[in-house]
Amino acid sequence: MGPGPINAHPRVLRAMSAGLLGQYDPEFTAYMNETMALYRHVFKTTNRWTFLIDGSARAAIEAALVSLIEPGDPVVVVNFGRFGLLLREIAERCGAAVTMVDAEWGTVVEADAVRDAVRRVRPRVVATVHGDTSTTMAQPIHEIGRICVEHDALLYVDATATLSGMEVPVDAWRADIVTAGLQKCLAGPPGTAPITISERAAERIFSRRHVERGIAQGPGSPAGATGRRIASNYFDLAMLMEYWSERRLNHHTEATTMLYGARECARLVLEEGLEARIARHALVGRAMVAGLQAMGLRLFGDRAHKMANVVGVMIPDGIDGERVRTRMRTGFEIEIGTAFGPLAGRIWRIGTMGYNCRGHAALITLGALEAVLRSEGAEVRPGEAVQAAMQLLEAPAAR
Template sequence: MYRELNTPARTIMTPGPVEAEPRVLRAMATPILGQFDPAFTEIMDRVMKMLRDLFQTNNKWAFPIDGTSRSGAEALLCSIIEPGDKVFIPIYGRFGYLLNEICERYGAEVHTIECEWGEVFDPEEVIKEMKRVNPKITAIVHGETSTGQMQPLEEIGKACREQDILFVVDAVASIGGTPVKVDEWYIDGIVGGTQKCLSVPSGMAPITYNERIEKVVQARKKVEKGIETEDDRQNLGNNPFIKSNYFDVSMLQDYWGPRRLNHHTEATSMIYALHEGLRIVLEEGLEERFARHKHHEQALMAGIEAMGLEIYGNLESKLPVVTCVTIPEGIDGESVRKMLLDEFTIEIASSFGPLQGKIWRIGTMGYSCRKENVLFALAGLEAVLIRHDAPIQVGRALQAALDVYNNN
């Protein structure tokens, strides 16, 4: 006989997934409704309204893609990329490469620039390169969890609008934890994540896009509908219609819009989860939520530095919800992570590529972003580092974090 699930309790302090809001988990146990039941379509409409508030936009279209965060990026990009289109991607960490791969798979001519991991781009450098490349699309990551950095977007977005370039942003790590102002920053299309600052389980990718994106999508859909014979198809040359069926946002518009045309069977329980997660975010208030994330970040950083450890990366462009810590010389970072998990049930993350084995990444996101979690993580990390004979300042981390809490 197979045993009933009995998962261990964890304190999850990674850059995602994070601990789910208990109210979200309860919402997922709500009875199932048919996807065209008026009671359920009313819930869908409320989700769209709440997503507009979260993204700080007046866009008509704001809805989730069923799938992990990557599905949202693919839906936006595949719906606007035609083979041979120029796409410009500034890369400053792991997830810029992911945008690159998605665009290449849909036939784009991708141009990239890169900077050192742990830094971000001067917006002027990005704007200068956009003028040289003259792309149809500029795609960029807002919060790069692999390096703990956050790219300023407003100047880049304004330049995209002035140059008639579509501006697509990955805000998977930042949405719900730090300001993301879609309209003010001239963002045409953006994808968020549920499993990070929203504290909803992974499985949906909220997106929003404006009329500039919709115009491109509808033009391609019109071409596709006009194809009647194989000769028509051959005459199109590069085949400008949308290749993906599942990620075709023009079809999803028909599903989420008033027509309610069947596209897929909706992930009902995940819609319940997203609805409750968004409700909690907006109930707290965006500005209050952003301030909470900054507050706990400051306490964590104070404890890390008081311990004698070094924060990795440019502090001026630091992503508020992820703190990267340089692993002390001679210390086995994976051994520390394992002992933290085994002895304290605390999970922190390693990193990718050139930073593998060089930094730990500690997330303070959503429901995981709490005073008790920060203090517990600092205490556990100090204890484990003592057992590894690391050269740290013993007894100072918690006091420094408490100073932050008591002074605010």
């Protein structure tokens, strides 16, 4: 019950136990095509280039940025937590001239601050996290998308922690690349990362396509492209897009088992219904919040911009936060999250994501946390947390 990874859905694990197929077997390439189609619905996009990156969520982040950014490019990073700092690091490794637009941890960045930075810097790329689990805050994206369109900047969004648990309307955002991971709301294991790429971003990526001996430029590449070669081979999106295209460029050996899992994750989302799934995350997240508050615990951060699927909880004064986490894990087999940077030792992060985003999981977690806190001497209101969450979960509107 932390901020991810979470327990994978049993159907995903069963799918991943299927026999392996060769990456050019017609049955397997049909699975590739089906997976692309499924994730277009999950991302709410019509983007042709919607597929998987083999690697954790960070692999897709790096693929996006290394393929968009050339050395010297101005880049604006919207930063309100640990993962905004990660975007800065990757962009700087790509040689970008990075301008940060910062917000205090526990808040989000105002659109006007982004607009001012974009007007001043004229960036090639604006990069932001949607939901930063380090602070449990969700950055509004719609206005940033409009700013990028107005100023001809490409918008990259890291939606690792929110895809299928909060609204991630890629086309409505006018985002150019959005990436995610399976191990959060999609209810899969870490190891492969969905990505979707707009035609505008694809044109930029293919303009940098390096022409190897005997390999033609990719679809959409302008003749005589002059962009600098993408520094990575494995994370070269131009090559990966050809691998997932009808050409099936021999780029790497696809992670067959992970594709089975990712495909099943998307099938589960669409069987439940994307809107119903998002509503489930919102409801169980509210129930967790109601229970924590009824217990007398304080929440961290700006409630108006809290993620629906993870909540930051202030550790009560005089309580050893790591001892509580250890007792939760050993006594109840429930894991809750620690924190990073300036929040280390100050908050716990409790997630309600994917397969664990169920009413009974929230109720059991609240009961266990109350029991451990009381035995540690914390002043909490006994018996109220589970009741408060139950009332919300069992309300007629929740059914």
